Amino acid sequence: MDNDKNNANYKPKSPLRVSEERVGKAMNSLFKWVKSRAKSQDQNPKHDEFLCMVVTLKKQVTRIANPYRIPLRHPLFPLDGSQDICLIINDKEKGMNAEVATHKVKEEGLPISKVLKFSKLRTHYNSFEAKRELCETFDMFMTDKSALPLLPKDIGKSFLKKNKQPIPVDLSRKQWRGEFELACSSTFARVGKGTSYVVKVARVSQPRQEVVENVFAVIEGLQSVWKNVRALHLKSLESLALPIFELGTNMDLRMEGQKTQSQVLNEKPENKKALDRDPEKDVNNALKKRRRIQ
Structure with a gap:
């Protein structure tokens, strides 16, 4: 890693914007879910598992034979x-x-x-x-x-x-x-025949801030496919996937100097209601639904 990446205030140099607040709320909810599940199943307090990002594409891409490497801020x-x-x-x-x-x-x-x-x-x-x-x-x-x-x-x-x-x-x-x-110190994206794939971002045992920084490192590493991204979700091995970006919502990403997809859609009155979604409610409702199923 270069000197910038060793800096405590380092942030990935990416023209893309995904809400750090949204990522933080999703991580808080996932940590809470994993802790609750471990307690209910009498798991070892030191139980560890991966936290992953689910990348959903708008259209299928050509399968990549070998996984491609994405540098992380903090090693898995x-x-x-x-x-x-x-x-x-x-x-x-x-x-x-x-x-x-x-x-x-x-x-x-x-x-x-x-x-x-x-x-x-x-x-x-x-x-x-x-x-x-x-x-x-x-x-x-x-x-x-x-x-x-x-x-x-x-x-x-x-x-x-x-x-x-x-x-x-x-x-x-x-x-x-x-x-x-x-x-x-890297994670690997394995792109198959479908329109989604999973990338490891961190472990449950890592501090919250390290996890958040790794999430944005993965986002930076996926820049080559951003024009084809429909949604990004975070999840643990068995949890519900929690959204941090969905095309056409207030979780939209944008590039510097450009309107977000949400801004473009919001210019049409019929699309406004679909954009007025509260990120925290999305996460909490997803967890409540999961508990009802269990």
């Missing part, structure tokens, strides 16, 4: 040994095997709990139960980027459900630590 995963990390290597690559990878991990002092060969992933974890157990064993999965295209059929739905898809690292580099640090 501290590379300090507090996380159980599984590294999946592509043993089809010449010169790469478990012995070589394990030696490299020890040589650089990397906190990797297990080195798993891709060939073993395919043969030893081919049942649904085996894949689910593997997914639950580790906090995080990394993989040689050369193996990434081979993984979707072999990791199963458990990884998708838990949002634990392996993070790509370049193991062809002479030094691995830099790759691992970069991966831990």
